[in-house]
Amino acid sequence: MHSNLQRRLAAGQIVITGEMAPPKGAAPERLIQLAEGMRASVDAINLTDNQRGVARMSALGAAALLHQVGIETILQMTCQHRNRIALQADVLSASALGIRNVLCMTGDHPRIGDHPEAKNVLDINSFQLIRMMRKLRDEGRFESGTQMKDAPHFFLGGVANPNVERAARLEKKIESGAEFIQTQLIFDVARFRQWMADVRAAGLHQQAHILAGVMVLRRANSALYLRDHLPGTLMPDDIVDRMQAAADSEREGITIAAELVSELLSIEGVAGVHIMSVDWTKAIPQIVAQAGLLPRPPLPDAS
Numbered sequence: 001m002h003s004n005l006q007r008r009l010a011a012g013q014i015v016i017t018g019e020m021a022p023p024k025g026a027a028p029e030r031l032i033q034l035a036e037g038m039r040a041s042v043d044a045i046n047l048t049d050n051q052r053g054v055a056r057m058s059a060l061g062a063a064a065l066l067h068q069v070g071i072e073t074i075l076q077m078t079c080q081h082r083n084r085i086a087l088q089a090d091v092l093s094a095s096a097l098g099i100r101n102v103l104c105m106t107g108d109h110p111r112i113g114d115h116p117e118a119k120n121v122l123d124i125n126s127f128q129l130i131r132m133m134r135k136l137r138d139e140g141r142f143e144s145g146t147q148m149k150d151a152p153h154f155f156l157g158g159v160a161n162p163n164v165e166r167a168a169r170l171e172k173k174i175e176s177g178a179e180f181i182q183t184q185l186i187f188d189v190a191r192f193r194q195w196m197a198d199v200r201a202a203g204l205h206q207q208a209h210i211l212a213g214v215m216v217l218r219r220a221n222s223a224l225y226l227r228d229h230l231p232g233t234l235m236p237d238d239i240v241d242r243m244q245a246a247a248d249s250e251r252e253g254i255t256i257a258a259e260l261v262s263e264l265l266s267i268e269g270v271a272g273v274h275i276m277s278v279d280w281t282k283a284i285p286q287i288v289a290q291a292g293l294l295p296r297p298p299l300p301d302a303s
Helices: 004-010 029-038 059-068 084-097 126-139 167-176 189-201 220-229 237-245 249-265 283-290
Strands: 015-020 044-047 073-078 101-105 155-160 180-185 209-215 270-276
Touching: 004 015, 004 180, 015 029, 015 209, 029 059, 029 283, 044 059, 059 073, 059 084, 073 084, 084 126, 101 126, 126 155, 126 167, 155 167, 167 180, 167 189, 180 270, 189 209, 189 249, 209 249, 220 237, 237 249, 249 270, 249 283, 270 283
Parallel strands: 015 044, 015 270, 044 073, 073 101, 101 155, 155 180, 180 209, 209 270
Antiparallel strands: none
């Protein structure tokens, strides 16, 4: 019943995950095509859940489509748009469909998306969502306390932002029941090293598998935007300078991401990396190759 992701992490293999958004439409072909392009380069693909508050095909539907063609996914589940009844219904459906990795997040407020008039739900927060998922899986009980006949099976994750959060917040998330953690994008490696030192001091890296987030930049103005308008990303000036000076910004962005992957994986307690892009999934295999992480190792024996 263990996912391939869980088996790799348990065996101590360095894990690579990628991310893609489901399509803004009902056709599955492009989704499958993009995922097939990443199949040999990553160990699982995150499917975002109406990221940035924008309406798309559901992450659950997209994960089911990719599962049908044998691609392992990580189902993102966010609290912003569904109440606890709908969230529990979705994860039971995911388990029944064979989807074995679930990542719990707060999500993005609809006011920043394409339906700003939509009502924000936020019935529960990400900590409560993780606890609710553990109760479903480990106790076979709904949040209401009602017992169910067949408990779901999944590997449960949460997110962390080392740029602005202290390790104590990660500790709360792990205490809530997260078994793996994917971080937000890291550009300030020195800040991340300090966060990981705090994580190791608390022994948290031994309680949950930590995957460091890497965002690939395509153009110099993306780096500028992250530095000037999203200060929580801690974008260093030297990366902005490199992107602005590059004759080929796409190639430079891939090189920077590959360097970050190698540097982050050298830090004690980092179990893998999670690579993100903005509608540029074709870059992800190039980053993995340039970081020397291909071919991916054989799957460990089930035990």
